[in-house]
Amino acid sequence: MQNTPILIVGGGIAGLTTAWHLAKSGCGASVTLLEAENQLGSHSTALNAAILRTLGPDPLFTRIGLQSAEFLRNPPPGFSEVPLIDALGLVLVAAPGRQEEIRAWVAALQVPEGHVEELDRDGLRAAMPGFEAEVGAAWSFPREGRLDIAAIVAGFTRGAREGGVEIRRGARVASLLEEAGRVVGVRLTDGNSVRGETTVLAAGGWAQALGRSVGSRVRLRPTLRHLGVTAPVASVERSWPVVWYFGASNEEEFYCRPEGGGMMVSACEVVDTDPDRLEIVDECRTEIARKCGVHLPLLEESGLAHFWCGMRTLTEDGHFVVGADPDRPGLFWVAGLGGSGMVASAEVGRIASALLLGEDVEPELVKAMSPKRSAVRA
Ligand SMILES: Cc1cc2nc3c(=O)[nH]c(=O)nc-3n(C[C@H](O)[C@H](O)[C@H](O)COP(=O)(O)OP(=O)(O)OC[C@H]3O[C@@H](n4cnc5c(N)ncnc54)[C@H](O)[C@@H]3O)c2cc1C
Secondary structure, eight states: OEEEEEEEEOOSHHHHHHHHHHHHTTOGGGEEEEOSSSSTTOSHHHHSOOEEOOOOSOHHHHHHHHHHHHHHHSOOTTSOSSOSEEOOOEEEEEOTTTHHHHHHHHHTOOOOTTSOEEEOHHHHHHHOTTOOOOOSEEEEETTOEEEOHHHHHHHHHHHHHHTTOEEESSOOEEEEEEETTEEEEEEETTSOEEEEEEEEEOOGGGHHHHHHTTTOOBOOEEEEEEEEEEOOOTTOOTTOOEEEEEOSSGGGOEEEEEETTEEEEEOOOOEEOOGGGOOOOHHHHHHHHHHHHHHOGGGTTOOEEEEEEEEEEEOTTSOOEEEEOSSSTTEEEEEOOTTOTTTTHHHHHHHHHHHHTTOOOOHHHHHHHOTTSGGGBO
16 A cells, blocks of 8 residues: 555646646655546546636635646746647637626736737727627737646646655545544555545546545535637637637527637536536537627538537536545545636646645635635535
8 A cells, every 4th residue: 555645636627737837836845746647637637628817706716717828828937838728818708788897807807918919890890800890899819828838737746746646547536535534544445555644535427426435514516518610710810819709698608719721619508417427409509600600601511520518517606625634634626617627727736736745825716716615615
C-alpha cells in the first residue's frame, strides 16, 4: 500500500491545475494524481467549446475568470510553445429586454480601457456579418475568443510532472477508504489501495457519488450539454468572433464560433444526466438545428458534421466547490466547475493548492466556493 500526503482523484483540468500549483509551491513530491482513463483530460476537459468568456452575472467569478485569463495570456516561461488564447474576439449580444441585465454585468467590470466596447447595430454587423437576432445591445471583448485546450492541458501536466507529482493513468478509484470517520485514501478497481492524508475529489461529474459514498453532504448537479460543428461553408470567415446570445429567455440562449471552416454551435441546454450513462439526446440536435436556422441563416441546410455531448457539473448558486469537506475530515473538493472550468482553470488550481497548504486565500473566495455553504449541502 502506497502512502502519500495529497491524493488527487481525477486528471481533468481541476485535478491537473491543482497538481500544477502544488508542484510550483515545491510540494509536488507529496502529490499523487489518479486518473481512471488512459488519457488525461479526456472527459469534460476535452469535450468543451474552448471559449474564453469571462463576463458573467457574478463579479467575483468574473474576476476569477479575468485573473485566470491573464495567466493563460502570459503563462510562465516554458509552460507552452504556442499561445494558449486565440483572441478572435467575443461578442455578447442581449435580446431586447435583457440589455439592462447584461449592462449591469459590464458596469461591474474592473478592466483596463479597450477590454470591452459597446457595439451599435452597424458595429455588430461589421463584427459578425453572419449573425441574425433581435438585438437589444451588444458588447465586444476583443481580447477574448478561443482557448487551446490541448496546449493548456499539456502545460499543466508537464509542469506538475516536472515538479515531482506522480501521475497515474488507468487508475480508477472504486471507493474511498475510511478509518474512524476520516477519509484516509482510496481503493482502486485493481484491488490496490493508496493512502492519503488528504484525498482531493477532482472527479468532475463523478465527484458527488464518491463523496456521498462516505457520507459527504456535498451536492452537485451533473448535466449534459451538446455541441455541434457544421460542415464547412464557403461564406464562413475564420476570423469571425465568438458570439454569445442571451435571448429573451434562458431557453433562447445560443453561442457559436468558427471551427474547421464551419461553425461550432450550442443551444445552451441544461439536461440532467447520470455520469455513467452519457448519451446524446436527439431533441438537442433538433434544437441546435432550429437555432442555427434563426441565427446563422448563411449555413442554410449545411448539416452537422460532428455532434457530441459532455458534462457540465453545476451547483445551485453557480459557484465552484473548492475546500475541505465540512463533514468528512481528510476529504477535499475541487469540483462543480460548471461551464467555465477551462477559463477559470489557473485560478481554481491556485486557490485549491493554497487551501491545501494552509496558505492565506482571499476570504471572499473561500466563502463563495466553500463546501459548507447551504447551496451545495443536502
Ligand atoms: C459542452 C460543453 C461546453 C463547455 N464549454 C466551455 C467553455 O467554452 N469554456 C469553459 O471554460 N468551460 C467550458 N465547459 C466546462 C468545462 O469543460 C468544465 O468545467 C471542466 O472541463 C471540468 O473539469 P473537471 O476536471 O472538473 O472534470 P473532467 O474534465 O470531467 O475531469 C474529471 C476526471 O476525473 C476522472 N475520474 C472520474 N471518476 C474517477 C475515478 N473513480 N477514479 C479516477 N478518476 C476518475 C475522469 O476520468 C475525468 O478525467 C464546457 C463543458 C461542456 C460539457
